[in-house]
Amino acid sequence: CGTHKMNLFQSITSALDNTLASDPTAVIFGEDVAFGGVFRCTVGLRDKYGKDRVFNTPLCEQGIVGFGIGAAVAGATAIAEIQFADYIYPAFDQIVNEAAKYRYRSGNLFDCGSLTIRAPWGCVGHGSLYHSQSPEAFFAHCPGIKVVIPRSPVQAKGLLLSCIADKNPCIFFEPKILYRAAVEQVPEEPYIIPLSQAEILQEGSDVTLVAWGTQIHVMKEVAAMAQEKLGVSCEVIDLQTILPWDTETICKSVVKTGRLLISHEAPITGGFAAEISSTVQEECFLNLEAPISRVCGYDTPFPHIFEPFYIPDKWKCFEAIKKMINY
Amino acid sequence: VRKLLSIVFKGAAAVVSARTYADFTNEATFEIKKCDTFKLDEGPATQVVMTRDEGLQYYRTMQTMRRMELKADQLYKQKIIRGFCHLYDGQEACAVGIEAAINLSDHLITAYRAHGYTYTRGGTVKKIMAELTGRRGGIAKGKGGSMHMYCKHFYGGNGIVGAQVPLGAGVALACKYQGNSELCVCLYGDGAANQGQIFETYNMAALWKLPVIFICENNGYGMGTSVERAAASTDYFKRGEFIPGVRVDGMDVLCVREASRFAADYCRSGKGPILMELQTYRYHGHSMSDPGVSYRTREEIQEVRSKSDPISMLKDRMLSNNMASVEELKEIDVEVRKEIEDAAQFATTDPEPPLEDLCNHIFHNNPPLEVRGTNPWSKLKSVS
Numbered sequence: 001c002g003t004h005k006m007n008l009f010q011s012i013t014s015a016l017d018n019t020l021a022s023d024p025t026a027v028i029f030g031e032d033v034a035f036g037g038v039f040r041c042t043v044g045l046r047d048k049y050g051k052d053r054v055f056n057t058p059l060c061e062q063g064i065v066g067f068g069i070g071a072a073v074a075g076a077t078a079i080a081e082i083q084f085a086d087y088i089y090p091a092f093d094q095i096v097n098e099a100a101k102y103r104y105r106s107g108n109l110f111d112c113g114s115l116t117i118r119a120p121w122g123c124v125g126h127g128s129l130y131h132s133q134s135p136e137a138f139f140a141h142c143p144g145i146k147v148v149i150p151r152s153p154v155q156a157k158g159l160l161l162s163c164i165a166d167k168n169p170c171i172f173f174e175p176k177i178l179y180r181a182a183v184e185q186v187p188e189e190p191y192i193i194p195l196s197q198a199e200i201l202q203e204g205s206d207v208t209l210v211a212w213g214t215q216i217h218v219m220k221e222v223a224a225m226a227q228e229k230l231g232v233s234c235e236v237i238d239l240q241t242i243l244p245w246d247t248e249t250i251c252k253s254v255v256k257t258g259r260l261l262i263s264h265e266a267p268i269t270g271g272f273a274a275e276i277s278s279t280v281q282e283e284c285f286l287n288l289e290a291p292i293s294r295v296c297g298y299d300t301p302f303p304h305i306f307e308p309f310y311i312p313d314k315w316k317c318f319e320a321i322k323k324m325i326n327y
Numbered sequence: 328v329r330k331l332l333s334i335v336f337k338g339a340a341a342v343v344s345a346r347t348y349a350d351f352t353n354e355a356t357f358e359i360k361k362c363d364t365f366k367l368d369e370g371p372a373t374q375v376v377m378t379r380d381e382g383l384q385y386y387r388t389m390q391t392m393r394r395m396e397l398k399a400d401q402l403y404k405q406k407i408i409r410g411f412c413h414l415y416d417g418q419e420a421c422a423v424g425i426e427a428a429i430n431l432s433d434h435l436i437t438a439y440r441a442h443g444y445t446y447t448r449g450g451t452v453k454k455i456m457a458e459l460t461g462r463r464g465g466i467a468k469g470k471g472g473s474m475h476m477y478c479k480h481f482y483g484g485n486g487i488v489g490a491q492v493p494l495g496a497g498v499a500l501a502c503k504y505q506g507n508s509e510l511c512v513c514l515y516g517d518g519a520a521n522q523g524q525i526f527e528t529y530n531m532a533a534l535w536k537l538p539v540i541f542i543c544e545n546n547g548y549g550m551g552t553s554v555e556r557a558a559a560s561t562d563y564f565k566r567g568e569f570i571p572g573v574r575v576d577g578m579d580v581l582c583v584r585e586a587s588r589f590a591a592d593y594c595r596s597g598k599g600p601i602l603m604e605l606q607t608y609r610y611h612g613h614s615m616s617d618p619g620v621s622y623r624t625r626e627e628i629q630e631v632r633s634k635s636d637p638i639s640m641l642k643d644r645m646l647s648n649n650m651a652s653v654e655e656l657k658e659i660d661v662e663v664r665k666e667i668e669d670a671a672q673f674a675t676t677d678p679e680p681p682l683e684d685l686c687n688h689i690f691h692n693n694p695p696l697e698v699r700g701t702n703p704w705s706k707l708k709s710v711s
Contacts, residue, residue: 058518086486296701299698299699300689309685
């Protein structure tokens with residue numbers, strides 16, 4: 001019963017604290033993590049565990065991830081921080097070609113499963129082109145890694161600890177807009193939330209709403225609006241793990257409701273909603289009452305000043321539900 | 328007698344004003360710091376000549392940049408400028424010195440601390456400030472913001488540090504290919520100096536003898552990390568290994584100009600790339616979200632401001648060599664202030680870009696392209 005009021009970044013610190021305490025091989029590194037990190041996720045850890053376990057790297061994402069892979073292969077629990085998900089692309093080759101394929105190409109002789117990469121993710125209100133991106137779709141296309149996105153402090157701690165414990169390289173995207181805004185009572189002791197299991201937040205019978213990260217909170221509002229204004233009962237599901245994703249929970253839900261709406265901030269073309277949509281129509285074709293709806297960002301770079309118009313807000317999702325109900 | 332001489336020098340259309348500008352020295356020679364060199368037999372000159380006109384122009388430009396950045400700071404705190412804003416005050420001598428040594432027909436590219444360069448490359452204060460506030464009168468039509476400003480032969484304005492360096496080498500290749508004697512000045516900071524792409528670029532530039540001047544603006548801190556904690560070697564001018572380098576006092580506009588002239592001559596003579604490290608300092612933090620005092624002391628900032636401020640240094644030089652009067656410089660200050668005020672006024676009142684601009688200029692397309700978005704049934708148009 002030892003819970004503590006924590007916001008998202010504090011729950012991350014708590015998870016990292018638990019890890020450094022219980023695992024003597026755990027190390028945390030990245031740009032500016034030593035003083036606590038630009039989002040304060042690593043505050044106090046260097047003082048507590050020493051500068052050989054929590055240390056800064058120079059400005060070199062490709063180097064950070066490559067180094068992390070090496071550390072993991074040699075047996076350390078390596079937790080690398082990429083300062084913003086928008087900066088992860090120089091490391092794309094290391095993640096996709098090295099980390100993801102290590103176990104496969106060595107016939108299980110080597111692996112970098114003890115690598116976890118953390119990065120702040122998603123729109124924040126004023127981030128503009130290079131501080132707002134949601135790149136999960138790029139990585140979802142890569143067998144060998146896991147991609148996880150929490151929606152709240154309690155989820156974040158549990159999912160991060162699962163990622164660290166998981167024997168596969170994991171990318172953990174943290175919704176930066178929730179770092180301070182989301183506050184919950186979070187257990188101080190370590191606990192895990194299983195990966196690849198979607199969570200049904202609210203049961204319903206008419207429409208299935210699927211999202212992850214910040215967008216889940218939008219969906220909860222949309223579900224309330226739909227109930228109040230249209231008398232429509234929505235089932236809200238947090239996907240949590242993007243890769244490998246829980247097809248069973250989603251499909252079971254669609255079989256029940258017959259309608260599916262998926263929403264994410266990332267641009268619609270090639271966004272992860274496309275993968276979910278495609279799989280669901282394969283599995284549940286005869287159960288569908290209306291075409292699957294995707295309410296996503298526009299196919300443009302994340303804009304500098306049009307953000308409120310760009311993001312898939314509750315009104316756009318509500319419209320989509322109306323259209324599906326009246327199909 | 329002096330007045331008469333000045334009439335003779337200035338020619339038939341001489342105007343003798345009440346200020347007796349003839350009393351001023353037209354040009355003076357200055358001793359500047361010797362630059363450390365790497366793989367070079369000789370370095371930039373240590374005795375330089377500056378004319379009165381040059382001095383006044385450098386003063387005006389640096390003062391404009393300084394006041395523009397301070398105005399941006401003010402507007403940011405009033406939340407009229409939002410998002411990310413990286414200010415250049417303290418580093419003015421770099422932009423002004425470099426531009427004094429090259430032509431507008433040469434090319435320049437830098438990272439995100441770009442407001443100063445946008446100005447020296449030909450952008451107006453009005454357009455720069457309107458871009459900061461995200462209005463349609465902005466230099467990038469309001470779509471880029473602080474980090475993405477561009478103008479002729481100035482390629483920005485880049486958010487991902489280090490990524491602009493291979494780009495700069497590409498521009499230099501185009502110059503060489505077209506045989507137009509132009510060169511590319513390619514800037515990056517001490518933080519980005521540790522990015523892999525920069526070393527890839529050094530190799531390509533040296534191999535193909537591209538006319539590129541690599542410039543590392545070393546202001547001592549990569550965001551909050553001091554250079555000693557980020558780099559195995561802080562001799563950034565030597566990091567090109569097989570590329571000759573010069574280390575320059577970046578707070579002295581004449582030092583920067585002389586070194587840039589030296590570098591430009593080197594490049595234009597077909598010898599290949601050259602690397603310059605400008606040792607400079609920024610007064611503000613990394614960006615407006617960084618107070619700038621958690622990783623360095625206020626005393627340090629104050630010391631640089633009092634001992635090495637580029638504008639003060641130039642002012643002292645001009646006054647002690649009788650190249651300008653205090654009143655004259657004050658007049659320039661007043662004019663600059665007015666220009667900035669007018670620009671800020673414009674930047675605050677100009678309307679935002681129209682909503683149609685959200686989807687414009689994604690691709691080059693003819694006819695207009697349809698852009699899918701949040702609603703599957705309504706598509707926006709993209710015009711380019």
